[in-house]
Amino acid sequence: MNDINGKRLLGGSAGSAAKYKQLVLKIQEYPINKELLALEENAVGPSSPVVMEPCFSSYAARPVERRAVRIAELKRRIREVDKALEAVPAEYREGVLYHTLNHGSKTAGIGSGSAWEDSMFSGAHRNTWTKWKARFILEYAEITGEGDYIRMLMEHGPELKEMEKY
Numbered sequence: 001m002n003d004i005n006g007k008r009l010l011g012g013s014a015g016s017a018a019k020y021k022q023l024v025l026k027i028q029e030y031p032i033n034k035e036l037l038a039l040e041e042n043a044v045g046p047s048s049p050v051v052m053e054p055c056f057s058s059y060a061a062r063p064v065e066r067r068a069v070r071i072a073e074l075k076r077r078i079r080e081v082d083k084a085l086e087a088v089p090a091e092y093r094e095g096v097l098y099h100t101l102n103h104g105s106k107t108a109g110i111g112s113g114s115a116w117e118d119s120m121f122s123g124a125h126r127n128t129w130t131k132w133k134a135r136f137i138l139e140y141a142e143i144t145g146e147g148d149y150i151r152m153l154m155e156h157g158p159e160l161k162e163m164e165k166y
Contacts, residue, residue, distance in 0.1 A: 019153065023141055027100050030081045037074040040067065084140035092132045095120050099133060 085093050098120065121129050141150045 019146070019149065020137070023137055023144075023146065024100060026077075026144070027081055027084075027137070027140060030078065030097075031101065033074050033077045037071065037078065040071050040074065043067075080140065080143045083143050084136055087139035088132045088136050092124070092129065095123075095129060096133045096136050099129065100136065 081097075085097060088096050138150065141147055
């Protein structure tokens with residue numbers, strides 16, 4: 001995975017790799033969430049054509065409330081990513097977000113290989129970009145409530161990896 005402060009992010013066990021990918025996939029929904037929010041906010045009428053899920057409760061009969069809940073949820077998801085990006089210095093934010101959105105869950109591309117060879121990343125060493133990407137994902141985990149689980153994986157990662165052998 002990625003190193004952060006000398007420790008492998010999430011401990012390096014199979015469970016931590018799955019959690020890492022899960023976090024990255026949530027971050028990769030960022031541009032989609034922004035587009036959906038724009039569609040929802042610009043839609044005319046109480047119920048928009050976006051994400052119309054079938055529902056058989058009284059909630060389905062209240063399209064204004066349903067739309068308000070969708071908008072609030074999209075804003076929350078966007079705010080979480082924006083807040084996590086604040087943990088990264090301004091000069092690295094665009095590159096870290098770009099790399100996470102485009103190369104984030106490809107294990108072979110994390111921290112090494114051609115994913116970091118783009119001219120966008122020429123301003124700093126690959127290790128610097130990897131450090132800030134790891135910090136961004138760790139901060140996102142904290143914001144979304146996964147922080148305790150992540151800290152446990154970082155603390156007990158070697159033990160978990162050893163247990164996976166049996």
